[in-house]
Amino acid sequence: IGSKFSISFRTFFTYQIANVVILHKDLADDFEAFCRANSSPLPLLYRSKCGEWSCGPLATGSDIREDCPEYCVFENGVLMKKVASLSSYTPQLQDMVTFYLGCSFGFESALKAAGVPVRNVEQGKNVSMYKTSVACIRAGQFHCPMVVSMRPVPEDKLDNAAQSTHGIPLAHGGPVHIGDPSIYMCNATSTPLGVSVRPRQRSHFCFSSCAIECTIVDMFKQNAIIAPSSENKRLSSAGFLQSPLLSSRGIRALFLQDELLKACLSLSHSSSVLITTGFPTHYMHNPPEETDGPPGAIAMAAMLQALRKEVVIVTDGRALEMNQHIMRDAIKKGASIIADLVFLRYSLVVLGVDLSCLVRTGSYCTMFSECVCVCVCVLSNWGGYAVACALYVLNLCPIHWRYLHSGLGLSLTPDQQSLWMACLPTVAKEEEMLHILVKYGVRSGKTANLGLEVDGLTFHPYHSDVIQRLRNLTLA
Numbered sequence: 001i002g003s004k005f006s007i008s009f010r011t012f013f014t015y016q017i018a019n020v021v022i023l024h025k026d027l028a029d030d031f032e033a034f035c036r037a038n039s040s041p042l043p044l045l046y047r048s049k050c051g052e053w054s055c056g057p058l059a060t061g062s063d064i065r066e067d068c069p070e071y072c073v074f075e076n077g078v079l080m081k082k083v084a085s086l087s088s089y090t091p092q093l094q095d096m097v098t099f100y101l102g103c104s105f106g107f108e109s110a111l112k113a114a115g116v117p118v119r120n121v122e123q124g125k126n127v128s129m130y131k132t133s134v135a136c137i138r139a140g141q142f143h144c145p146m147v148v149s150m151r152p153v154p155e156d157k158l159d160n161a162a163q164s165t166h167g168i169p170l171a172h173g174g175p176v177h178i179g180d181p182s183i184y185m186c187n188a189t190s191t192p193l194g195v196s197v198r199p200r201q202r203s204h205f206c207f208s209s210c211a212i213e214c215t216i217v218d219m220f221k222q223n224a225i226i227a228p229s230s231e232n233k234r235l236s237s238a239g240f241l242q243s244p245l246l247s248s249r250g251i252r253a254l255f256l257q258d259e260l261l262k263a264c265l266s267l268s269h270s271s272s273v274l275i276t277t278g279f280p281t282h283y284m285h286n287p288p289e290e291t292d293g294p295p296g297a298i299a300m301a302a303m304l305q306a307l308r309k310e311v312v313i314v315t316d317g318r319a320l321e322m323n324q325h326i327m328r329d330a331i332k333k334g335a336s337i338i339a340d341l342v343f344l345r346y347s348l349v350v351l352g353v354d355l356s357c358l359v360r361t362g363s364y365c366t367m368f369s370e371c372v373c374v375c376v377c378v379l380s381n382w383g384g385y386a387v388a389c390a391l392y393v394l395n396l397c398p399i400h401w402r403y404l405h406s407g408l409g410l411s412l413t414p415d416q417q418s419l420w421m422a423c424l425p426t427v428a429k430e431e432e433m434l435h436i437l438v439k440y441g442v443r444s445g446k447t448a449n450l451g452l453e454v455d456g457l458t459f460h461p462y463h464s465d466v467i468q469r470l471r472n473l474t475l476a
């Protein structure tokens with residue numbers, strides 16, 4: 001992580017608070033693997049030996065059968081009852097292992113110390129927890145969506161909030177997301193979720209401390225505070241709104257704020273991506289393809305590969321071979337640094353669609369009603385470049401990397417950022433790409449010209465200017 005973080009030290013003289021999960025010993029190794037793979041939601045403080053009531057290093061003289069105010073008792077994965085003591089379960093506990101997990105109550109004091117108001121405490125309320133649509137990393141039979149707590153923080157206190165919690169990983173650490181929760185795909189329904197992670201298990205009994213009832217151990221939190229860079233790069237989806245083409249094509253009406261950010265988060269959350277391109281505009285020519293599409297698709301494919309996604313290009317069976325040649329040439333000529341891509345063939349049925357007519361009738365929107373998000377762009381290539389650039393910017397964000405690390409188990413390697421940068425579109429690369437398309441007889445959309453032209457606009461100065469502006473914006 002190196003240069004992107006500065007390190008300072010601070011000590012909190014507060015007690016660590018723990019959640020407790022008690023499982024049959026047969027499940028313990030899988031559960032430990034689950035905790036280690038998802039260390040942000042499930043920070044493991046201590047795993048007891050089988051049948052051990054105390055938690056040696058965490059609290060002297062403790063007895064987990066009595067220390068929690070209340071316990072949830074699960075039988076065959078179903079919550080059966082709540083009890084105040086586990087003493088009557090002593091025979092079963094001989095075969096069970098206790099896991100002590102860090103808890104976010106631990107960082108409320110850190111927030112307060114950093115001058116960040118903790119609204120739920122001020123209002124005497126439990127913090128709201130939400131189930132996201134982001135899956136934790138599976139281990140054995142343990143899997144569940146990531147559950148997050150959400151706290152309103154005044155904008156000018158955001159840096160303080162992120163910095164003061166970042167260095168306390170045993171209390172979940174810093175935020176996995178700052179901003180509009182729907183972007184992070186949180187379920188809008190506030191669900192009062194407990195801490196228990198319920199396996200679909202065969203074991204008879206399983207205990208956990210109840211939702212809010214935690215045990216307190218006498219371990220002081222004494223951690224390095226790792227402060228994220230204060231320059232939190234933010235994505236702006238508002239660029240290029242002044243383009244005259246926007247109004248001439250009447251697509252401004254379809255523009256939705258934040259769709260580019262949503263698209264990039266969704267792509268960044270995924271492990272494999274299908275990209276499809278190719279629109280047979282020129283049925284009088286062979287091939288009928290146009291130059292708007294493949295360059296943008298290749299730009300996205302390259303960046304997604306650099307972000308370690310599996311990328312598959314889905315293409316019309318008729319154009320499969322040509323597209324494979326174009327990709328090979330792009331790699332050979334240095335127009336793109338992609339590894340060989342996997343191609344899938346499909347048969348395209350073209351219904352005579354007039355996009356401007358669809359925009360007017362609004363059925364264009366209906367066509368995409370099943371989409372998670374639709375990024376409207378004047379030219380497909382520009383949209384593809386913008387997605388590649390936005391993915392680059394998003395991946396420079398330390399908060400997003402906290403998610404990638406804890407949600408997807410990815411880790412940053414030192415050479416990665418330069419690889420991403422090398423995947424950004426450049427004027428030279430895109431000019432080379434057009435040369436390749438022309439070599440295969442691919443024509444400009446509006447005019448059917450066979451030259452360095454996309455949709456009736458010559459590469460110089462139009463496309464080169466857009467690419468340069470996008471690069472400048474991205475690198476700034």
Ligand SMILES: *[C@@H]1O[C@H](CO)[C@@H](O)[C@H](O)[C@H]1NC(C)=O
Binds near residue numbers: 126211
């Ligand atoms: C917090 O949650 C616990 C457990 O669900 C409940 O007993 C308690 O009343 C709640 N506290 C507040 C202040 O809402």
Ligand SMILES: *[C@@H]1O[C@H](CO)[C@@H](O)[C@H](O)[C@H]1NC(C)=O
Binds near residue numbers: 187188189
């Ligand atoms: C959101 O959560 C509620 C309650 O848990 C559930 O009924 C609903 O299906 C969820 N919605 C989505 C989109 O996951």
Ligand SMILES: *[C@@H]1O[C@H](CO)[C@@H](O)[C@H](O)[C@H]1NC(C)=O
Binds near residue numbers: 469
């Ligand atoms: C991009 O940035 C360079 C260097 O700062 C500048 O000279 C150039 O004019 C910019 N180009 C565009 C199209 O904004």
